[in-house]
Amino acid sequence: MIKVSVLGATGYGGIELVRLLTSHPNVDIYKLVSHSYAGKSLADVYPNFTAYKDISLSSLDIEEIANGSDIVFTSLPHGTSSEIIPLLYEKGVRIIDLSGDFRYISPEVFEKWYGYKHPHPQLLGESVYGLPELYKEDIKKARLVGNPGCYPTGAILTLAPLIANKLIDLTSIIIDAKSGATGAGRATSVDLNFCEVDENIKAYKVATHRHTSEIEQEISLLAGKDITLSFTPHLLPIKRGILSTIYATLLNTLSFDDIYALYKEFYKGASFVSIYTEGKFPEVKYVNGSNQCHIGFAIDKRTNRIILVSAIDNLVKGAGGQAIQNMNIMFGLDETTGLPQLGWYL
Amino acid sequence: MIKVSVLGATGYGGIELVRLLTSHPNVDIYKLVSHSYAGKSLADVYPNFTAYKDISLSSLDIEEIANGSDIVFTSLPHGTSSEIIPLLYEKGVRIIDLSGDFRYISPEVFEKWYGYKHPHPQLLGESVYGLPELYKEDIKKARLVGNPGCYPTGAILTLAPLIANKLIDLTSIIIDAKSGATGAGRATSVDLNFCEVDENIKAYKVATHRHTSEIEQEISLLAGKDITLSFTPHLLPIKRGILSTIYATLLNTLSFDDIYALYKEFYKGASFVSIYTEGKFPEVKYVNGSNQCHIGFAIDKRTNRIILVSAIDNLVKGAGGQAIQNMNIMFGLDETTGLPQLGWYL
């Protein structure tokens, strides 16, 4: 059994990770650390855990966590992660970080988009970007994984086969993404009040969202050259799910079947990516609760564009599920172990 | 492995049952019968099954179903169930019916509330009311189970300890219940359109809902005398969940702790019932996706009433989950096998 601890267990990302971990056949939960609720029972904070009421929440003791855990998931705000992770890292425990702190190759890019110098740039060289569909071999050997952002997971998986096969004009990429409100975390902000989010949709951080840089990093690596793209996130009145509608101009005249075949080939070993046949498009309710990324697309001959639509559950494939997929790989398990392929439509 | 077929697999009740069955360790799905979608792949109708795309939907062949299945779940409209079940029953296959057709002891009560004569009243004597917390021993031996209605499941479990312990005035019971829209099934009716249900709540079938009679039957059996009560269902703008707020007048002055102890005693062997401590009340998000029934209550000394609040997931404990619980009991498995204790808060 893998001994697992979670730091930041009671945020929305943390609690979903914990929920998924409880049904993993190879996991023993060691410590659930919660700054806000240390000492309480998990069921007091999230009463859906009532039937598991013996799990208690701890305060952070680096020594204890590092000694008692085979792996630590950090579901903390960026900035906090980069303070705590070096302390864990030097004690030799493996770490999967769900913040943005260890996803970047370049400290300069991090600084530009996060607004401050990365405090431990040397660790950026140690960390692996935890997108298993691209980096499985690196993840196997990783001691520190930067688990991808929710938006980047959907966008990169959707774009990767196009880029790798050099099918599109690299200056033409536009990602219009729509996310459920769990993406904003369990914060107390007027903007996240039910009455502000319900019956509404808004774009936010237009042309300035940090995930732009994360997507650009990975797409540029695939392309072998620097790519600049447009990414616009929107907040939806739903809890879970990200739908990404992506536009790009095709370099050549290609049929649906041509591109479908390339996608199937690109993802042939990927258990968590499904490609839709012609005329079908994913919806977020198709992936709620699952670790799947569903991808559909159309070719618009009138404009010579490809329009792709992908759906993930931001809390699963976009966060905790992907983190567990990474853990599975790091510990030599089948990557699907303990992860839901089938979510709830209703 | 238990060979299982589902009739009516593509309604909301049916598909949730199928979803739960796919993760049951002792179940092999034999046939999924769908009148509307026979011949199609399940993933075409419910694309959340895309990663399981080899499940195909069948048309109904009684002979084949009866021969190839150890148990058949019927998730059909009332009236249709009572036509088909006798044909299956005489072939010896075990059956769990999710309609209202085999929940009643008295054909007269059925006729009064359903508006037509029961076509097979003799089978009512064979069928067992599938509420495991009350009838586990009968269910073990049953060949035909009438799986309880969603509202009755919540109401009966919440009231049973009060009745059994003779704590309340039997003329004082009022059940004000609120349900998610999956309870209405996958029907096409203007009333169920998104724009009609969203941002709304309504009471419906005030003083006339059929589940009244089902609750009264069971509560009367527990009391040993005929009980008449008030039950008002409401439609909520949510998918899943029933919250029941129940009022009754106490016969004696009892403390919270007294009644709490009686509830804990009454449900001491029940894996799927949780009793809340003083000052806490269940919410539907605490049981979404789980087979749990959560019960909380307060004693109002000013009015000498007890006010109880219970929550279930209407699609799980109120339908398919409870049906699987019954199947587990009928096949000698632990009643919790393959059933979720922990749902999703988010």
Next chain:
Amino acid sequence: MIKVSVLGATGYGGIELVRLLTSHPNVDIYKLVSHSYAGKSLADVYPNFTAYKDISLSSLDIEEIANGSDIVFTSLPHGTSSEIIPLLYEKGVRIIDLSGDFRYISPEVFEKWYGYKHPHPQLLGESVYGLPELYKEDIKKARLVGNPGCYPTGAILTLAPLIANKLIDLTSIIIDAKSGATGAGRATSVDLNFCEVDENIKAYKVATHRHTSEIEQEISLLAGKDITLSFTPHLLPIKRGILSTIYATLLNTLSFDDIYALYKEFYKGASFVSIYTEGKFPEVKYVNGSNQCHIGFAIDKRTNRIILVSAIDNLVKGAGGQAIQNMNIMFGLDETTGLPQLGWYL
């Protein structure tokens, strides 16, 4: 033109009052006071006012407000209202208070339910309970009106004809009420986050909500004797609206038509109360945005109970709309002036 100021203009109650005031033909808005946003434009805080962008928000200057206003609406937290209102009152300006501070006759009852001594009990004798359907004559002469709570408005209007006509057992009243989230105001609390309220319903303050005492005060006055009743509020995943389902035992055998006639008679001069014919029940979407209270009911012969369902918009008839109705009466206008009879179904 009536010169009007609003204190607490940027809470949910305040802003709806302001929205309604902007379309009132006899009103000039003098000052909109907002503690949080003084100095800003209203359109900066609520961009639906963009086409009215010259309204600016002020800080509180009692002298200025009292001198420049014919009437002041206070939409402030209880406790704050009772500090500020005496200062305005002594300057002679008329006041309609939307908090709970001036709704009570008895300072003892206030203290019992609000948990502290009323700081100006003598003013309770001056204030009139602003439910126009019961107190129109008193409101005409009032200098200080305690505008009713949202839940009490629905409950009292629904019960009043039964009480006045002595039709029900006064110990049997149960009010099960369901409210949209605007009722909780524009607070920042984890409990009011979108992800906590969406796809959920909960009961709260079971047997302890302050509005119980307000309803009891008014119902007792109508009955001429002290009444104790049960009131349970629930939080719905909708913005607006209260549905109250009310149960009471009838003293005599009465037909629907008998009671319907009594309701029509009781409300014959009331422009904002509609009584439903047999078999029809109000829904909150029927009154969204209007100042109407819709009431329907059924008589359940089996239990000898009457079950009533009423709907109001908590922000209109339950708050700002009713406040304007009171203002109209105080200033000799037709009570319907400037108030919406027709809301939005969609």
Next chain:
Amino acid sequence: MIKVSVLGATGYGGIELVRLLTSHPNVDIYKLVSHSYAGKSLADVYPNFTAYKDISLSSLDIEEIANGSDIVFTSLPHGTSSEIIPLLYEKGVRIIDLSGDFRYISPEVFEKWYGYKHPHPQLLGESVYGLPELYKEDIKKARLVGNPGCYPTGAILTLAPLIANKLIDLTSIIIDAKSGATGAGRATSVDLNFCEVDENIKAYKVATHRHTSEIEQEISLLAGKDITLSFTPHLLPIKRGILSTIYATLLNTLSFDDIYALYKEFYKGASFVSIYTEGKFPEVKYVNGSNQCHIGFAIDKRTNRIILVSAIDNLVKGAGGQAIQNMNIMFGLDETTGLPQLGWYL
């Protein structure tokens, strides 16, 4: 007073038009025609009209409608409109059609996107495209107005100043639009069930939606050359509102202020268009219930793109409100008469 009739009064578009008409100071409603509910009271179908219960619904009598009405609004399915309108037109009554039947200049374009020959192509030459911000002078004289589609209204208003000022690469336009479910009308389709729409978002008719051609027609006229663009509609779990996120490549380096000034100039006489200052973007809740179109934008120097976000209420500016604006212009009234500038944020 203008005598007005509405054909198709009980669809979602129709009923919102009727709701708006009831508060128009210069309108007398003559006949409300409803195929489904002729003979019923409007309040029976939409009980929010209970306080107006004397409005009854009629069946269609062309002669009577034409003789008794100064103007007829047709809120009918396309295909039905083009059958009925010629009959009304030849009797001389003025008509505003809310379907797609009379929005096109070219019968070939209509046929290509609607899939059948236009039955009265000669009337296309008579009809005026009812977007008052572009065609006010033509509308003044029109006898037949093709009221714009909901998506085209938002898209065209947002793009027009860019096109008219030749600021963007005309091959680069991408419109990613998100709509509330009222846009689909009051149809009975499983896809529109609450449980299918709630907690979901989907793209639909990707690269094939008819409104593409309507937008292209108008944008091409403004540009003076044929434009082909990408338009992707999405269905949101909200009732009302369209948010359009629009991308285009700038031809020159322009500052926010430069473009802001051009927008203000372009819309200087437009009462229903608001341009946002830098860093602010519209949300659908800012325009719910109002006839406003709110437009915000950012310039992304990294990609040399302009990203625009606009919001309208699809039922008001996108349908009935705009139709009334057209009527006002046709009858020489101020275009804002009887139309809401201020909607409801809550």
